[in-house]
Amino acid sequence: MVTYRYAIERADHSALASGHVLRSAPGFPGFPVRLASELLQRARVHLEGDRARLWDPCCGSGYLVSVLGLLHRDLITHVRATDVDADAVGIAARNLELLTVEGLTERERELRRSARDFGRIAFVERAEAARDLAAGLTVMGGDLPHASAVADVFTLTEPVDADLVVTDVPYGELTHWEGDAPQDPVHGLLAAMGRVLPSRAVVVVTARTRRVRLPEGVRALERVKVGNRAAVLVRARDIAGI
Numbered sequence: 001m002v003t004y005r006y007a008i009e010r011a012d013h014s015a016l017a018s019g020h021v022l023r024s025a026p027g028f029p030g031f032p033v034r035l036a037s038e039l040l041q042r043a044r045v046h047l048e049g050d051r052a053r054l055w056d057p058c059c060g061s062g063y064l065v066s067v068l069g070l071l072h073r074d075l076i077t078h079v080r081a082t083d084v085d086a087d088a089v090g091i092a093a094r095n096l097e098l099l100t101v102e103g104l105t106e107r108e109r110e111l112r113r114s115a116r117d118f119g120r121i122a123f124v125e126r127a128e129a130a131r132d133l134a135a136g137l138t139v140m141g142g143d144l145p146h147a148s149a150v151a152d153v154f155t156l157t158e159p160v161d162a163d164l165v166v167t168d169v170p171y172g173e174l175t176h177w178e179g180d181a182p183q184d185p186v187h188g189l190l191a192a193m194g195r196v197l198p199s200r201a202v203v204v205v206t207a208r209t210r211r212v213r214l215p216e217g218v219r220a221l222e223r224v225k226v227g228n229r230a231a232v233l234v235r236a237r238d239i240a241g242i
C-alpha cells in the first residue's frame with residue numbers, strides 16, 4: 001500500500017492530473033493533489049476510527065474526492081459527492097465510476113481507442129495511467145463504494161452518514177455560491193454540516209483565500225495555509241446549532 005502511494009507521489013501525481021484519467025470540463029477547476037492529500041492526512045489524526053466515509057457537499061466535477069479515494073483507499077470506505085449544479089454532479093458521477101476497477105478498465109479501453117483513432121502517444125500514456133490506478137486500487141482494497149446526488153448544501157436537513165467532509169468552496173473566480181446561500185455562505189455551510197453530520201465527524205473547508213473565517217466562538221482543530229489557499233478543520237459537534 002505504502003509503495004503504491006509512494007509511486008504515485010513520486011510520479012508527480014501525473015496519473016491523477018485533472019483531465020488525464022479523471023475527467024475535467026471547462027469551468028470546473030481541479031485541486032492541488034498534494035494539498036488534498038495533506039488535508040486528508042491532517043484530518044486523519046482527528047478521526048475517531050481508522051476508516052472514514054468521505055463526503056464533499058460542494059463537489060463540482062468530483063475531482064477532489066476522486067483523487068482522495070484513489071490515493072487513500074486504505075482509509076476511505078465510501079465516497080459521497082453532492083453539488084447544487086446538476087451538470088457538475090453528472091461529471092462527478094463519471095469520475096466516481098473511476099473508483100472501481102471496472103470503471104478504470106473501461107477508461108483505459110476508451111483512452112486506447114482514442115490513441116488508435118488520433119494516433120497520439122499522450123493517449124497511450126493516459127491509458128497506462130488508468131491501468132496503473134486500477135492495479136493500485138486492487139492492492140489498496142478494491143472498488144470504493146460511492147454515491148452522487150444534486151443537493152443544495154444550505155437546505156440539507158436529513159442526517160448524512162459521513163465521518164469526514166473535505167470541501168473546496170466557491171471563491172468567486174470560476175465558481176460561485178448558488179442556491180439558498182445566506183449572507184455568510186461559509187457560516188451557512190458549517191451550520192448545515194453541524195445539522196446533518198454525526199457529532200464526531202471532522203469537517204475540512206478550504207478555499208482560495210487568505211483565511212477561512214469561522215463563526216465567533218467556533219474552535220478550529222487546525223488551520224492550514226498553502227500558497228493562495230487556506231483551510232480550516234473543525235469538529236461537527238463544535239458547529240452544531242451555530
Ligand SMILES: C[S@@+](CC[C@H](N)C(=O)[O-])C[C@H]1O[C@@H](n2cnc3c(N)ncnc32)[C@H](O)[C@@H]1O
Binds near residue numbers: 028082178
Ligand atoms: C470550487 S468548486 C468545487 C470544486 C471541486 N472540489 C472539484 O474538485 O471539482 C465549488 C462548487 O460549489 C458548488 N456550489 C455552489 N453553491 C452550492 C450550494 N448551495 N450547494 C452545493 N454546492 C454548491 C458549485 O456548483 C461548485 O461546483
